[in-house]
Amino acid sequence: MSTAYELDRKHVFHSWSAQAEISPMVITAARGSYVWDDEDRRYLDFSSQLVFTNIGHQHPRVVAAIKEQADRLCTIAPAFANEQRAQAAELISGIAPDGFEKVFFTNGGADANEHAIRIARIKTGRFKVLSTYRSYHGGTQTAINATGDPRRFANDTATTGTVHFFGPFLYRSEFHATTEEEECERALQHLRRTIEAEGPQTIAAIILETIPGTAGIFAPPPGYLAGVRELCDQHGIVMILDEVMAGFGRAGSWLALDLYDVVPDLITFAKGVNSGYVPLGGVIISDPVAAVFDHTPYPGGLTYSGHPLACAAAVATIHTMRDEGIVENAERLGREVFGPGLAEIAERHACVGEVRGVGAFWALDLVVDPTTREMMPAGALNEIVGASKSAGLLPFSNTNRIHVVPPCTMSDDEAREGLAILDEALKVGDTHVR
Structure with a gap:
């Protein structure tokens, strides 16, 4: 266990959290579309942290x-x-x-x-x-x-x-x-x-x-x-x-x-x-x-x-x-990569009730009943998030949703890498569909 983690748990009061029930990931480095933890594991950042690293991490300029x-x-x-x-x-x-x-x-x-x-x-x-x-x-x-x-x-x-x-x-x-x-x-x-x-x-x-x-x-x-x-x-x-x-x-x-x-x-x-x-x-x-x-x-x-x-x-x-045409890249990513890619994912997974978004700003509305649109519960969503992280993807989640909100600088190959990981992780969600 790293010193940073120990000091964090002893002294840092985290927002929106029950303090004794969290285990925050330690991030030690970041570059472009990726972050690294304290065990030097690399994660593709599909969250842009709290949806703010629009130009990616550590842009040299x-x-x-x-x-x-x-x-x-x-x-x-x-x-x-x-x-x-x-x-x-x-x-x-x-x-x-x-x-x-x-x-x-x-x-x-x-x-x-x-x-x-x-x-x-x-x-x-x-x-x-x-x-x-x-x-x-x-x-x-x-x-x-x-x-x-x-x-x-x-x-x-x-x-x-x-x-x-x-x-x-x-x-x-x-x-x-x-x-x-x-x-x-x-x-x-x-x-x-x-x-x-x-x-x-x-x-x-x-x-x-x-x-x-x-x-x-x-x-x-x-x-x-x-x-x-x-x-x-x-x-x-x-x-x-x-x-x-x-x-x-x-x-x-x-x-x-x-x-x-x-x-x-x-x-x-x-x-x-x-x-x-x-x-x-x-x-x-x-x-x-x-x-x-x-x-x-x-x-x-x-x-x-x-x-x-x-x-x-x-x-x-x-x-x-x-x-660098970053706004244009975000628009194109949404139109050419995320829009079509997420639509294909939705067709393969019963737990995906709806995909919606634009640019580098997308959400998957996850359900346990596609007919009634009953929301996926927190426990099942956490399993999908866990599977994503284990495969090297850092997702953004809230309520019953996974948000695809990566840096607007992301390349097509990186975007498709993340979609492939998410596609596999959603199989966990499908097991909760009634």
Whole structure:
């Protein structure tokens, strides 16, 4: 047993875990699409850790940028102007739709959503925030209450002004829909009625993951986000799109919203902006919202907002993604490798209820009864994860699903290697199908 493991178990308090019931893997090295454990076993990383190493591990160009910035200026308070912070803001606003010139930097995605909600509340003078049940927006107080998944339960104070509704998800429809068109129409009607029942004059914002990630990677049906935009405009509600997981190449586009005909008021980001090499997140603010604070101080900030090392990593990451065609590679991987490959896997395995995704952003919805779509229980899912790891694949799993979310830089051969391992591991899942 390694010293790192012993020290970890003695001193490190892990998130989302019962401390005495976990045995964390020790990772000692990483490069490209692979990581190595403390016994020098190599694993193909199909998780991108927590879906953030979009440019792969240890990209030399980004590592060099961090080192160069550390030699020049490790840190500076956010009240000062700094070259890397300014360049990062210019590049990030440049990938947003027209009319988004300002970026407020945070330390990650949760506080990005916290501040987006605060901005919306100040702009509107209202307090309530609507979000979907199948969602994840972060672990800080407002963000976890806006989150819809069960991790919210133990943190839900019922005092944060968050109200939940059901978004569209045809495979597990709450609206008895049989087509995408029905699901879209009925989900929008449900949201419309929720707004009416809550009182539109009380609602500051609607926050949505453009493509929900941790909750299951299900893209909204055509017309849904445009319908939400219309409802927001009708009632003076701020529309926030959470691009923390889906953005920066993950969906095969710079932002997932590029796939839809919609422009929100605020866009939150983190993770892929610099592949998590140094913590960074933020809010991209539309010009009309930013103008609210032209002569009124914004009542919020963070000590490390726009940290130079993080921003240097972001600048290098964005330039690298452009120069190496990484966004295009993610799109092609989804279209040519993951889409067809996962469809073939679904045909071979009764435990795969549905495959869905885009770019380097896919989910396998695992079931024990294909007819009723009853979810695969945690124990059976853990067996599949264990079989994958034993064969050298590091998967991402949640609830009843395996998510295929590798680095956007992954090669075709690496992708097919991972699919082959997953294909074999799913035989374990088939033994649980009734």
